[in-house]
Ligand SMILES: Nc1ncnc2c1ncn2[C@@H]1O[C@H](COP(=O)(O)OP(=O)(O)O)[C@@H](O)[C@H]1O
């Protein structure tokens with residue numbers, strides 16, 4: 173296709189699309205989209221007809237204005253009398269002020285109650301004081317369009333300069349989206365050569381959460397805490413219980429020893445270093461104060477626990493130096509975790525904890541621009557206390573590092589997957605929802621009514637709308653305001669966002 177069009181479009185800041193690894197669907201979509209850009213450019217920019225007046229303006233015979241009091245009277249407009257829909261316009265020129273809340277953002281779709289298009293950009297909304305926090309929860313029954321909504325929001329924000337990370341893509345449905353946006357997919361699991369070193373330092377931010385310069389000392393502490401938190405979470409998944417204080421002491425000592433050994437050899441520590449350290453701890457260095465039979469026993473228990481990590485189902489995935497890097501400058505990075513689906517639940521939880529921790533280490537930094545972080549399988553996060561705990565603490569850092577988190581859940585009842593009633597874990601799960609500044613509610617089954625009204629603060633009228641929603645419709649609650657939005661897709665986006673089987677097999 174014509175390169176000139178690309179240059180023209182790009183000089184206008186319309187779209188920049190690099191289709192690495194394109195397959196047939198992407199190529200077709202690519203062609204369609206370029207055509208669309210070309211047409212949008214021809215009609216709306218070249219002829220300076222960006223002020224489109226909606227409604228039937230011309231008689232069908234093409235001879236002048238139909239409406240008597242048309243502002244243009246009977247004058248004919250030169251050029252081809254064709255129109256672009258406001259939506260196509262908005263998708264081609266993503267950052268435009270909204271007719272609804274007046275804050276610029278990416279066009280998501282049609283505001284069905286207010287009229288006009290609905291725009292969304294969390295950072296702009298936060299700056300305008302419309303939302304009070306930096307996280308969203310998307311709720312909705314299967315097949316009602318949650319993923320489509322998240323994909324379209326993400327794509328359009330990424331095309332206007334934001335970044336994105338998809339923490340776990342169980343269905344592999346984001347690969348094509350990442351390719352479309354010129355980003356990367358990291359495939360983890362059996363059959364993949366990819367290995368992730370969970371003890372990697374991550375990207376050191378230039379400032380801390382209080383906007384003070386990140387010193388060496390502070391950074392060392394941050395890294396040590398993150399590593400310890402992860403190892404503790406892994407041990408707790410494997411042991412199915414909370415660790416004792418002697419075990420935590422042993423864990424922390426083993427980690428310090430492993431780091432010292434690796435650094436002495438001028439390389440990054442890996443899990444086998446840690447296992448070696450707890451297999452033969454240096455009791456002298458541990459000090460007589462800490463050298464109790466309880467601590468000695470703890471080392472033995474931990475050794476048994478962690479050898480299961482490198483010998484079992486996850487062998488080769490997390491137990492050596494990383495074979496991939498997380499490119500924090502890429503527009504989007506997604507983790508395809510499709511092949512983890514066949515693993516036992518315990519192994520899946522561990523894998524997810526490792527990926528989450530590794531990715532967080534790379535993105536908790538304000539140096540790479542504003543970023544959406546998407547948890548597609550929210551229920552898996554809620555199902556694991558360690559993962560939930562990490563998430564709660566990570567969400568607290570979100571604003572300082574320019575991160576906007578999106579958690580996708582099927583139903584509110586999923587919150588009760590977390591821990592026992594009354595437990596700290598359950599409270600954490602509810603706090604994730606309670607703290608979410610944006611709530612996007614797709615169709616819900618009627619049995620969710622009480623919970624929805626109570627935890628989401630939906631009014632009776634809003635609830636009535638939610639139960640009658642069709643695919644693609646959602647209620648967007650932005651702090652106190654709520655909007656009924658029909659998420660729209662442009663023709664080229666359909667094959668990229670669609671999860672329908674027929675399209676999948678064509679891909
Ligand atoms: N806004 C929309 N407009 C048209 N069709 C849609 C829309 N959202 C979803 N769909 C259709 O519904 C299917 C399922 O959507 P999906 O986003 O995967 O649902 P969920 O993630 O909630 O299970 C999509 O493949 C698509 O065919």
Ligand SMILES: [Mg+2]
Nearest residue numbers: 315318319320
């Ligand atoms: Mg989905």
